[in-house]
Amino acid sequence: MRGAAFSLLRRKGERAQVTQVELFFDLIFVFAVTQVSEFLRAHMSVLGGFQGAILFASMWWSWVYTSWVTNWIDPEHRPVKLLMLGLMFCALLLAASIPEAFGTRGIGFAIGLTVMSLGRSAFMLWALKQHDFGNYRNFQRIFAWLAAGSVLWLAGSVVDEQQRLWAWLVALLIDLLGPANGFYVPGLGRSTTNDWRVDxxxxxxxxxxxxxxxxxxxxxxxxxxxxxxxxxxxxxxxxxxxxxxxxxxxxxxxxxxxxxxxxxxxxxxxxxxxxxxxxxxxxxxxxxxxxxxxxxxxxxxxxxxxxxxxxxxxxxxxxxxxxxxxxxxxxxxxxxxxxxxxxxxxxxxxxxxxxxxxxxxxxxxxxxxxxxxxxxxxxxxxxxxx
Structure with a gap:
């Protein structure tokens, strides 16, 4: 895979400003938050609370990963704006599927989540390859972890409700434990928090x-x-x-x-x-x-x-x-x-x-x-x- 010919990264030494396209992206998650809240009100049981927690955590993880990404790459560049637009479509599919995520819209939820996760990481691999090898290696590890979780998100979406719950729980744990383990991958090693240069x-x-x-x-x-x-x-x-x-x-x-x-x-x-x-x-x-x-x-x-x-x-x-x-x-x-x-x-x-x-x-x-x-x-x- 060839990298981007010119750097999409934010300039070193300059404060990373929150951009309009990032705030525009957040509007989708206003809808997502509302959907999770309504799911909880409609499923007043231990099982419903457990399901709601899974749906919320996956939604939050999608948003926070995107915030990490825009901490490193500059949303003022057109390719990054197009990435954000594509992620908004995925987030809308994810959010619209929440009420029936454990029913008839499980596949929509899983597709929105996995395309968002893998598409965002693939873009970062392309953007970083020729411009930041350390973070490029970091995203190779991130992509591997998210790909492992995505298999279970997609597999869980086509089985019955009880099996879906356990498949998605394991998928979520994989996603959540990745950063805590430095995204360790055999042959690629692990990241340290000092490697994550954050504004x-x-x-x-x-x-x-x-x-x-x-x-x-x-x-x-x-x-x-x-x-x-x-x-x-x-x-x-x-x-x-x-x-x-x-x-x-x-x-x-x-x-x-x-x-x-x-x-x-x-x-x-x-x-x-x-x-x-x-x-x-x-x-x-x-x-x-x-x-x-x-x-x-x-x-x-x-x-x-x-x-x-x-x-x-x-x-x-x-x-x-x-x-x-x-x-x-x-x-x-x-x-x-x-x-x-x-x-x-x-x-x-x-x-x-x-x-x-x-x-x-x-x-x-x-x-x-x-x-x-x-x-x-x-x-x-x-x-x-x-």
Whole structure:
């Protein structure tokens, strides 16, 4: 395979700016996030939650891999713009298949995912071959791992639901474990995090943008439900608590963590290690948490005075708990310790979990909002004392 005649890489020494085509690409994932949230609401069972987790993780992995790629190659070049357009079509097929991914649209989901993964990696091999041998060798390893997973994604799409679940679970584990193992391939060796020269500010901005996408899904759920429901005291109270909880998530991430952590990330000794652990893995948990809360908000707004069922409690309480864990791990990677404010918040969520059988959805939603306020207050008090 001949490489690109001219370099498509970003210029060394210049900050990698987030481009318009990257933001345009993200619009597809607004739809994908909505699809995952609706899947969770429609499949309120242990099996449904397991399936939803697989669908979400594969979607997130497709997006984050693309963000790594655009950290290295310049989207202002026409071939890269065309790549992004092609990836958007694949992402649309993937997202549109999510509601029936474990039914009649499994093949569509698998094709969208595998073409996106292998097409993106093949493009990088072409773009890097004559211009960055170290990263070229890295993408040879990445392609091998993704190809192994793709066989199982495609094979799983043509078998029955139970077999598909296990085939896709193994495929997902292959995809997720690749970076943690340095994409080790016999004969090609493994990558180290020091090999992954990352523009920290670009990676931080891209992941922050996806957090906004997920929070946008929360706002969409709140607004759409509020406009369709019969208005009353309980409805207004539910809307206030759901919107306030979403605002608290924004505050905890953007006001208390994102900028300071991005600065520390940019000045870290091993930027590649932080990019892998904090922005690839930990941010996935953050996004999953916000999607869970959005799904729970839909039940909160529809039935505020009803007592919470187990599945609804898992969404309403599991979401903030996962967010606090994910954000705490993210901050711990660049700061001395896991934030004490998040420990207090997890304790508050635990107390709500104990009381949940006796709570209406409205009481539980209000409790979640108060716990998140507690996290913000404790965090700011600790900052003032420091």
């Amino acid at each position: 920290a500010r670009h990676m931080a901005e891209r992941c922050a943008a996806f957090v906004l996408i997920a929070l946008g899904e929360s706002i969409t759920v709140i607004g759409a439900s509020f406009s369709e429901l019969r208005w009353g005291d309980a409805t207004f109270a539910a809307v206030v608590s759901a919107l306030f909880a979403a605002f608290c998530l924004w505050w905890i991430y953007f006001n208390d963590a994102a900028e300071r952590t991005a600065y520390a990330f940019a000045h870290a000794r091993d930027v590649g290690k932080i990019a892998r652990a904090g922005y690839t893995y930990a941010h996935g948990l953050l996004i999953a948490a916000i999607i869970m809360m959005a799904a729970g908000d839909a039940f909160l707004l529809d039935e505020p005075t009803e007592f919470a069922r187990v599945g609804q409690s898992v969404l309403l309480l599991g979401g903030p708990a996962a967010f606090l864990v994910g954000n705490g791990v993210f901050r711990r990677l660049l700061h001395p310790r896991f934030p004490a404010s998040h420990v207090w918040g997890l304790g508050g969520v635990g107390l709500l979990a104990v009381l949940s059988p006796y709570c209406t959805l409205l009481v539980m939603g209000g409790g979640v909002a108060l716990v998140l306020v507690l996290v913000i207050v404790v965090s700011n008090l600790l900052v003032m004392r420091a």
